[in-house]
Amino acid sequence: MTGVRATLAVCRYEFRMQIRRRSLWITIALVAGALAAGRFGMGPRYAPAPPGAPAREVMTRWAFLFSVILPIAFGMALADRLLRDRRLRTAELLASLPPGPAGRLTGTFLGGVAATGAPALAAMLVAAGYETVRRGDLTMIPWGLAAFAAVLAPALVFVAGYALVCPLVLTAPLFRVLFVGYWFWGNVLLPATLPTLTGSLLSPIGSYAASWLLGTPVLYAGIPGPLPVLRPEPTGSAAAASIALLVVAGLVPLLAVGLLRGRRRTA
Amino acid sequence: MDIAITGLRRSFGRVTALRGVDLTVRGGMFGLLGGNGAGKTTLMRIMAGVVAPGSGQVRVGGYDMTTRSGRRDVQRRLGYVPQDLGFYPDLSPREFLDYVALLKGLDDVTARRRQVGELLDMVGLADVAGRRMKGFSGGMRRRVGIAQALLGDPALLIVDEPTAGLDPQERIRFRTLLAGLAGQRTVLLSTHIVEDIAQTCHDTAVLAAGRVVYTGSVTDLTRTAEGATWQMTTTGAPPTDGVVVSAVTREGGTQYRVISQARPSPDATSVAPTLEDGYVALMRRHTPAPAV
Ligand SMILES: Nc1ncnc2c1ncn2[C@@H]1O[C@H](COP(=O)(O)OP(=O)(O)OP(=O)(O)O)[C@@H](O)[C@H]1O
Numbered sequence: 130m131t132g133v134r135a136t137l138a139v140c141r142y143e144f145r146m147q148i149r150r151r152s153l154w155i156t157i158a159l160v161a162g163a164l165a166a167g168r169f170g171m172g173p174r175y176a177p178a179p180p181g182a183p184a185r186e187v188m189t190r191w192a193f194l195f196s197v198i199l200p201i202a203f204g205m206a207l208a209d210r211l212l213r214d215r216r217l218r219t220a221e222l223l224a225s226l227p228p229g230p231a232g233r234l235t236g237t238f239l240g241g242v243a244a245t246g247a248p249a250l251a252a253m254l255v256a257a258g259y260e261t262v263r264r265g266d267l268t269m270i271p272w273g274l275a276a277f278a279a280v281l282a283p284a285l286v287f288v289a290g291y292a293l294v295c296p297l298v299l300t301a302p303l304f305r306v307l308f309v310g311y312w313f314w315g316n317v318l319l320p321a322t323l324p325t326l327t328g329s330l331l332s333p334i335g336s337y338a339a340s341w342l343l344g345t346p347v348l349y350a351g352i353p354g355p356l357p358v359l360r361p362e363p364t365g366s367a368a369a370a371s372i373a374l375l376v377v378a379g380l381v382p383l384l385a386v387g388l389l390r391g392r393r394r395t396a
Numbered sequence: 397m398d399i400a401i402t403g404l405r406r407s408f409g410r411v412t413a414l415r416g417v418d419l420t421v422r423g424g425m426f427g428l429l430g431g432n433g434a435g436k437t438t439l440m441r442i443m444a445g446v447v448a449p450g451s452g453q454v455r456v457g458g459y460d461m462t463t464r465s466g467r468r469d470v471q472r473r474l475g476y477v478p479q480d481l482g483f484y485p486d487l488s489p490r491e492f493l494d495y496v497a498l499l500k501g502l503d504d505v506t507a508r509r510r511q512v513g514e515l516l517d518m519v520g521l522a523d524v525a526g527r528r529m530k531g532f533s534g535g536m537r538r539r540v541g542i543a544q545a546l547l548g549d550p551a552l553l554i555v556d557e558p559t560a561g562l563d564p565q566e567r568i569r570f571r572t573l574l575a576g577l578a579g580q581r582t583v584l585l586s587t588h589i590v591e592d593i594a595q596t597c598h599d600t601a602v603l604a605a606g607r608v609v610y611t612g613s614v615t616d617l618t619r620t621a622e623g624a625t626w627q628m629t630t631t632g633a634p635p636t637d638g639v640v641v642s643a644v645t646r647e648g649g650t651q652y653r654v655i656s657q658a659r660p661s662p663d664a665t666s667v668a669p670t671l672e673d674g675y676v677a678l679m680r681r682h683t684p685a686p687a688v
């Protein structure tokens with residue numbers, strides 16, 4: 130019980146510290162704004178839905194428009210979160226307090242993810258508000274939330290796991306550079322050019338979830354490439370599998386660090 | 397809380413930080429002296445449960461620090477101010493204390509708020525309690541450091557070099573504050589500033605190269621230099637025998653204070669030692685003479 134309370138305390142304060150970062154809000158606002166303004170020139174998939182389109186389609190289009198670049202900002206913003214206690218020289222104090230490393234890690238993850246997702250959620254809500262006014266359809270808000278949960282949230286969790294853990298080995302600046310490279314390789318580059326995960330269940334850009342919400346394959350979901358197992362027909366269950374896989378894959382690095390730190394403490 | 401340590405060793409890779417420490421601490425304020433790299437911080441980190449002992453026995457308040465559960469039990473009764481403690485720039489002292497209090501298990505909101513408020517008052521930060529710590533001076537940060545350690549009214553307080561970098565007045569305020577806290581609890585203080593120990597501690601231990609080279613009362617440590625503390629004034633070369641602890645140039649020449657077993661010069665007079673003299677005399681015995 131005390132473990133849960135301590136985890137919640139870490140979560141609460143990690144959330145508070147992350148959400149106060151002005152750079153996080155500015156970056157997300159700039160990227161979301163640029164995407165919103167530039168979507169007319171990004172090809173038919175990204176262009177606004179035609180008049181009379183259902184709210185589900187309108188808001189899913191917004192979500193996958195944002196998911197092209199926003200997760201990069203998530204990665205950047207989360208890269209220093211686990212390193213920070215050591216850099217700010219608070220790690221020693223935290224280690225002298227009763228809660229163990231597992232609770233601190235879980236709390237940091239939850240708080241960091243929630244705070245990093247907040248501006249993106251705000252961007253979705255702004256888009257939903259705009260569409261509500263423009264199209265006079267009140268279901269834009271719930272569909273906006275659903276599209277956020279299905280397309281952007283799994284990407285956030287997946288990215289967060291690696292963004293928190295990899296910099297422990299790579300340092301934050303190196304991670305950031307490699308992460309941008311990965312993002313384009315693993316989400317945009319086509320398997321025809323190089324072996325890549327683009328269009329697979331493990332593509333955090335949300336190909337499967339967006340395809341399912343739209344009822345038609347988008348973002349290369351299921352295109353042939355390496356690891357055919359990970360490239361089923363884009364159906365509802367494939368979308369669910371993709372979301373589950375992304376979340377689990379995001380938790381793997383955290384689990385590894387948790388086990389490692391737990392062991393080091395006993396050593 | 398009593399502390400009983402026997403045969404404690406601890407290495408980090410190839411560096412041996414503690415090579416067989418025996419030490420007993422019984423309540424009150426206890427000073428830990430020693431040069432850079434002597435092992436003070438390592439010893440304190442072990443007592444704070446931050447690092448595990450390598451080998452040997454370490455009991456703090458009866459809890460066995462070689463076990464994980466023992467360390468956890470001590471941590472529930474501990475206040476720790478690490479050497480070089482940092483802070484979160486975006487939090488105010490009130491928030492930082494609230495965070496630490498939550499991690500210490502002070503779950504009751506009202507009680508927690510009250511305690512945080514009282515401690516902020518006590519360390520004189522009530523006026524800036526809501527301001528972000530980004531712009532705080534070194535002294536203000538130290539005060540936040542000591543306030544967080546006192547949350548939960550710990551029976552054991554471990555304070556690693558709390559006065560380093562403080563101005564003299566702030567330093568004196570700080571050590572007086574610490575001494576006032578020692579009434580009901582064990583306070584373990586490490587420092588390079590011998591005067592802080594002289595003014596606040598009854599008992600002390602001196603570490604050198606990972607070993608305890610002295611443990612006992614402050615008065616007895618001062619006595620180590622009895623009959624070996626000299627003062628002399630000369631216009632000539634500085635004394636070559638012994639360690640010069642001070643040199644003040646005046647009109648009639650330079651006045652030296654020297655620690656030496658033998659009278660350093662015929663006109664040197666024997667003077668009463670201070671704790672610093674005692675410390676220097678002790679260290680002289682335990683450091684190999686530099687090769688000439
Ligand atoms: N985590 C660590 N990894 C490697 N070496 C370490 C570590 N901690 C301490 N040491 C080494 O152990 C020795 C004792 O260090 P410690 O910090 O305990 O000394 P100290 O008495 O506190 O010194 P100071 O007065 O400079 O703070 C030093 O040689 C130090 O380099």
Ligand SMILES: [Mg+2]
Binds near residue numbers: 556
């Ligand atoms: Mg030290």
